[in-house]
Amino acid sequence: MATVSDAPKASFRLSMLIYDTRYRSITIQIVVLMLFMAGAAWLVDNTVRNLAALGKDFSFAFLWNRAGYDINQMLVEYSNDSTHGRAMFIGLLNTLLVAFMSCVAATVLGVIIGVLRLSPNWIIGRLTTVYVEMFRNIPILLWILVAYAIFTEVLPAPNAFRGDNPTASMILFDSVALTNRYTAIPDPLFYRSLGNIDVGLFLISLDLLAIIAVITGSVLVNRKLLAHATAVQNATGVRPVTWWKSILILIVPLVVLLVALGFHAERPVLRGFNFTGGLDVSNSLMALWLGLTLYTAAFIAEIVRAGISAVSHGQTEAAFALGLRPNRTMSLVILPQALRVIVPPLISQYLNITKNSSLAIAVGYMDLRGTLGGITLNQTGRELEAVLLMMLIYLAISLLISAAMNVYNNSVKLKER
């Protein structure tokens, strides 16, 4: 047996900092840190000197000054006497509004197209392929501009709806009017409204809160009912019939509440040259929504298709061999596995929608970029603060969405033993 002697103790030499793997990573990190600090210091120093040369300071006080401009599309109270901060808030709400609307519509359209693309039908397969390739390979800006051109150039003016023989007519049982200036839709109103509460930044409709509370309650009660049914099934082997109870629980309370509040939809009516009553949705919002939806639906369709094809056929066969009916196979075996593949990229598409909604600039929709990064920036001349704040807000939205994605990913992750 050979005796193992200690390695010769070398005294520390400078070159070991870079050639000895024990020290090298520390050297590299220190160099990187120094470079990073130097770079950051250089940028900050430049900024400070540039600001001083221009006689500007770095402050967000402008957010509390009077904005002095109007916003054509808003969810909560705003007038040109409001502050720049409030204008920014309106813009943020508008960004979230169009992003949410597009996410919902793009998901519905994308799932339909993705499923149809898997169909064995030759014509449908080709049509959906053409759709997906066309929308994926052409810039989204073009689709937004095309949608805007359709809304502003092709649609009739409001006064085309006038007269005994109008050249244009309303759609969806005379409830929606598409015009070249705005889209008039019915306005949900309550005869016996509960009023609003002021939460500082904006008013919240108590009616809306009541509806949300009732729906949440119904869903919870329904879930309890289903849990009870499962317990009975586990104990006795027979599942009690629940479908009519579920329907009752989910629908009746909501209907009762709506009747009690006197819910009705006020339809837009043509008076003079314009529609009154109802809500006027600006065409910029409609065009942006349509463009984002059509474009993102193509991506979502591909995600859905990939997710469903990712579940191997053996899984279906195994489920059939166990005696599961086709719809139980779908809900218990295929969908859970497909969703695990589908949901992460789907959420990153939602993120893309939120970021792409900043293309509102092309159609003049007043989103966060239009208010804070547009008129406020130009009026106050505070480019640095406005752009930084805008980036931070977008970053916060993105991080929130990806945090939600991580929570989901962890919950559906393969539990390996």
Place this chain on the structure above:
Amino acid sequence: MSDTHSETVAYVRETMLPQGAPPASEVGVIKWLRENLFSGVLNTILTVLGIAAVVWLVQAALPWFLHGVWNANSLTECRQIIAETWGEGAHGACWAVIRERWNQFLFGFYPSDLYWRPVLALALFFAAVAPVLFTEMPRKLLWGSAFYPAIAYILLWGGSLWVPISVMAGFGVGWLGLVAARRTGLPLLGPVAVLLLPLLWWLFLAGPAAEMLDRAIPLWVEEVRSDKFGGFVLSLTIGIAAIVLSLPLGIVLALGRRSDMLLVKALSVGFIEFIRGVPLITLLFTASLLLNYFLPPGTNFDIILRVIIMVTLFAAAYIAEVIRGGLAALPRGQYEAADSLGLDYWKAMQLIVLPQALKISIPGIVSTFIGLFKDTTLVIFVGLLDPLKGITDAVRAAIEWKGVYWEPFIFVGAIFFIFNFGMSRYSMYLERKLQRDHR
């Protein structure tokens, strides 16, 4: 037993029947129709709906395309010609706008006598990437590719020849420094020389050197300022530059994100997540509004270069995430095998890990490139004339083409489609070509 059939059973056929033709419903068009279009109630409904959709689309669009007019000087003239040829009330496309503004769509406001320069730059680009894309070509051609950026700069922007030469000289300075450091034999000097000397050259010496040489031997090419750029010249300039620059940066960021070094990893993650969390428009605004704040007072450099830098950073963050996926998909055994062969980090990455990881990431990388090329249209919002909105708005601003919407959109969209569809097909081809596992 089969031998005794004829004795035991009253009648048994002893000769095979001649092969008959398959039933009509099982061959040819009918079988195909039954299987692909009418295999069930739902399928039949879908087929009918699909055919109805196609018919409706063709009915709505085909006459418009067929009635197109190619020779006219204004939209009103177009409409007149259509009305005369196809009768009152007929709709038709006015392709004449594309024909008349063709140069503007391609070159923007680039001086018309210099059109050959961007065209030559594009042709040389293909010559320069050929040795990179096709490994069968002689390796010496790569030296030509290395000088391509300087040549392209001179061709596109013009100006003093000495500017790109002195910038390229920075690399030469670094190389000379490395050789000199090797000569001295001091261990630390090599890497320091490679990093430091070019930086010092670019920061302090490149400008004065170019100026001095320019005064001594003036070599000038006619200058074209950035505001003359537009159309597809602009899109391709930004797109190609950002694609070429973002791939190496993305690889570095991906390696940084998977590094064991805490600080390197934290910086990479911070950078990637920040860039991916904000819309490109805010970064373009940073390029146009804020870079003046971040750079030393008095610096003012070209808006297209600033946009290229920002688009590069943007794409690099996305590419880094794609490549990180490729790195993670590689079995751990590959890393361990590289270690056990005694390869150091860079050798292991270069010879074993990256070739496989990049191969896995090809679809993702190409779709990032496609996204990048589509995003070059956003430069309109910092005042550059992209082909999609910048040029079409400029065309519509002329009184003779006021109100022409669809033709420019279709033309520009078709060109983008051809580029992007081509890229995605090439990536599929590459994926198949590089596939080594047996399926």
